Amino acid sequence: MNAEIINIGNELLLGDTLNTNAQYLSQKLTELAIQVNYHTTVSDDEEKLLQLLNISQQRSDIIILTGGLGPTPDDLTKETLTKFLNKKLILHHPTLNKIKKYFQKIKFQMPSVNKKQAYFPENSIILENQNGTAPGCIIEEQNRIFVVLPGPPRELIPMFENVINFLKKKIKGPRLYVRQLKCLGLGESAIAEKIKKFLNLTNPYIATYAKQDCILIKIMYRSESEKKALPAINSFKKKIKKILGNIVFTDDDKNIEDVVAELLISKNETIAIAESCTGGLVTSKLVNYPGISKVLVEAVVVYSNISKIRRLGVKEKTIIKHGAVSKQTAKEMALGIKNTASADIGISITGIAGPAGGSKTKPVGLVYFGLAIQNKVFTYKYIFNGNRQTIRQRAALTILNILRLHLLEAN
């Protein structure tokens, strides 16, 4: 089966809103082994939408429309589709009651315009909206499936779960099962090189993607049943993990900070952080993890030299002799934060994020990391490419990954 997605809304064509729905729906349809052939964005305009529906009906089995379900006259998706299908709009009383109750709850009288949202093309399956007043619907007609969804992602995403269940019953033939591995510590091309023998397969189809916070490896397996697919996927996961080893940090949907936080908590190791160029980014990532308070004692952003000296006990002569961005300073920072915070682990980051401040011997992108653990201190030197934000982001991911590897080793 194939599908296309039609996103309706002037705000998309003006560039005011980023179209994330097309990506989300494509991912979900791909997982159902439904091939998405087109995304089209069109304005809230009856004539243009009718023309487009005419084209779409000739080329796609499933047509998903998003947006244009609001209460105002310029919201015309359901009305236009009804016209296109030569159907009638019918008032759905249970939906009208729900909208009325919604307004009672927030102590407003339902504006009369909202009644419009309770009308649907005849013979629709109605999709309840748990997060707003605009329900969606499904219409089957002439071997085509039309799905109408609201525009806001927080309304569309939960509603689409019901559409997935509906589509699963309609799909004949194999489905696509997708699992993933996330990596840090090597670049995309180096990872692709190591696992290149898997990258030419067709089933499973395995591909690598450079994402902002990891290298993603997707394993996509086309199969009649989950029972057959999952063992096959798992065997490939195992093979890839065996080759890549600790470079894989999760085969789940977790971020690096989640993995590190869980390791710290499970080992009951407390941590303290001294950041210079990353300016709180490492700490801020770890604090994304609820429950981090069990192990995160404190962090300092020692942006000035005086702060490095006063807060952490870095020696003034170390900074004078080697510079604030040096192996020696990173080492003293890591030790200093570990000791002053009485934590089990101290980590430090000092570098040149740019755009100014670089030199020939210490270029923009140079970052030193320190890690004090038990009675040892390790230091690391990296040179990152990119602008100020990219360098800081890469530095934060790198020290979290270094910490993860140390925590794993300590097993």
Added chain:
Amino acid sequence: MNAEIINIGNELLLGDTLNTNAQYLSQKLTELAIQVNYHTTVSDDEEKLLQLLNISQQRSDIIILTGGLGPTPDDLTKETLTKFLNKKLILHHPTLNKIKKYFQKIKFQMPSVNKKQAYFPENSIILENQNGTAPGCIIEEQNRIFVVLPGPPRELIPMFENVINFLKKKIKGPRLYVRQLKCLGLGESAIAEKIKKFLNLTNPYIATYAKQDCILIKIMYRSESEKKALPAINSFKKKIKKILGNIVFTDDDKNIEDVVAELLISKNETIAIAESCTGGLVTSKLVNYPGISKVLVEAVVVYSNISKIRRLGVKEKTIIKHGAVSKQTAKEMALGIKNTASADIGISITGIAGPAGGSKTKPVGLVYFGLAIQNKVFTYKYIFNGNRQTIRQRAALTILNILRLHLLEAN
């Protein structure tokens, strides 16, 4: 004039890549008063692209194609467009030399496949690529303008600057001039209420948008010339600013952290920050600003009670009596960081970001802020809606805005 955007790439239809190019190009075309009527995403498939070009040519003056300019055989955008236009592909020697030089620089021999990237439809205007090996091109044919651009945004965006200059010469009739104001301190509906008399106009067309880091007010003015447009826009800017006052933090493209950093630097006021629930997010935002090192002395993330006591001198009895999330603790944190860092200003944030840790009297979302400046300490209490990440983000924006208002007052 009207336009449509065609994005070519399987990775978009699989949902692996978010299509940000369509939004970027739409914004830029809208500013040129070119109406964007369609975005279409299609796979790297000659037949489908030919069909689509046939439809597009009938409905649009300008057709912008992105993606499919790589060196591999499945990259076929230029080839398909050439076929569609009944033209020939011609080798462009200066481009070939540039690609060769690019490979010399990184000390690789040019792979033979890359020669493909130096071919263009005859009579093309070639668009140099400063950030990759795939140049773009412009072709004028039968009163239509075709623009071919590479897919990666960091290559497409700089290249499109030249397309803008080209299009400016082609545009007849009025253009759309867009300027903006960014606000913090009031919600979107409250701002819309205050300026509602401006929201029904057609020229300028003024609209509000709730963005992640501000409420954006866009002023869009259709005019024959910049000379006429800018005074009109500026007069509306003035009127809106007069109504909203300090709620407007910039009429530029700056973020709140840029505005705060510039105020601190221009007033030569040093700052130190004590974060609890925001976990380094406030500091990390400020460190986005290059040059912040002039005024940012240090920051601490005092996530544990012991750290609040030891690092900042918060009294143990204050925490026992009022709790770590309280006005009193926020006050002592702000004073403590100001004094221990010897900074001119100390700010503090302590709150409950959730999902756990809330109670009836202290719900998730409760955040106290402290601001110690000169010999005064101010405290603020807010309750934010949303999940852990949203609460932390809103808290960070709020304290930066509070700081901005204090710095303005001190004038």
